[in-house]
Amino acid sequence: MATDELKRILEALFFAAEAPLSLDRLSVLVERPKADLRPVVMELIETFDQAGYGFYLAEVAGGYQFRTRQEYAPWVRKLSKERPFRFSAAALETLSMVAYRQPVTRSEVEYLRGVDSGGVMKTLLEKGLIRILGKKDVPGRPLMYGTSRKFLEFFGLRDLNDLPTLKEFTALEPGLEMENWTEATDLLPAAPEQSNELTE
Numbered sequence: 001m002a003t004d005e006l007k008r009i010l011e012a013l014f015f016a017a018e019a020p021l022s023l024d025r026l027s028v029l030v031e032r033p034k035a036d037l038r039p040v041v042m043e044l045i046e047t048f049d050q051a052g053y054g055f056y057l058a059e060v061a062g063g064y065q066f067r068t069r070q071e072y073a074p075w076v077r078k079l080s081k082e083r084p085f086r087f088s089a090a091a092l093e094t095l096s097m098v099a100y101r102q103p104v105t106r107s108e109v110e111y112l113r114g115v116d117s118g119g120v121m122k123t124l125l126e127k128g129l130i131r132i133l134g135k136k137d138v139p140g141r142p143l144m145y146g147t148s149r150k151f152l153e154f155f156g157l158r159d160l161n162d163l164p165t166l167k168e169f170t171a172l173e174p175g176l177e178m179e180n181w182t183e184a185t186d187l188l189p190a191a192p193e194q195s196n197e198l199t200e
Contacts, residue, residue, distance in 0.1 A: 006030065006040055014044075020063030020153060061152035062159065094120045095129060095151075099163060102146035103133045109145075121145065129154065 009030055013021060023034045023041070030037070041057075041064055048057045048066075058067045068076050087095070094117050097109050110117045124130045128150040135141040152159065 003040060006032070006037075007044060010037075010040060010044060014057060014064060014066050017065065019149075020061045020065040022063040025063070058156065059158050060156055061149045065153070067156070088120075090115075090117075091120050091124065095124055095147075098124070098130050098145050099147050099151070099160070103136075103144035104146075105136055105142040105144055107142060 010026065013026065013029060021029075023037055026037050026041075027034045045057045045059070045064075048055070054072050055066050055068050058065055060067070090113075093113060094109060097112055098104055098121075101108070101112075106117060106121055109121065121130065125132075125145075128148055130145050130151065131148040133144045133146045136144050147160070151157075157163065
């Protein structure tokens with residue numbers, strides 16, 4: 001299979017896929033070793049980045065996916081028939097605690113927040129942004145939580161190492177990080193028959 005033909009096949013797969021495609025998955029689909037695919041995917045990333053289209057090929061959540069450029073978000077939002085929701089401060093706080101301290105139990109999150117967090121954690125689970133990792137080996141065997149692949153995909157992260165460090169957060173202007181998180185969440189669709197607000 002010629003490289004140009006392989007590029008077109010990969011483009012078609014990325015276009016049709018509903019979630020990021022990993023090199024492992026691509027290798028199975030096109031029946032080629034990952035070592036052959038990686039340079040072709042890197043070339044596609046560069047090609048779409050330089051072409052100036054309204055979308056680009058991004059490495060996200062352990063795979064690759066076409067994503068629209070942020071500056072066109074207002075128009076993309078109009079495509080959605082559902083009203084987008086915004087995270088409440090409690091939901092953002094809880095999600096960030098899970099992301100940075102995982103694996104973490106509900107009681108640990110509640111200790112840090114100082115309030116009951118059962119409702120907001122249940123909603124984050126329903127939205128697929130956090131998941132159950134197992135049970136902690138302590139009396140009572142409480143559930144441990146961590147972020148999901150959907151969390152990485154939604155926030156455009158390749159993996160958890162892409163999360164901003166505490167130093168990077170403190171370098172931002174006060175309140176800027178919360179504003180950015182709230183704006184980013186406008187594109188996450190609400191689950192059917194659920195509230196459009198993530199609340200405490």
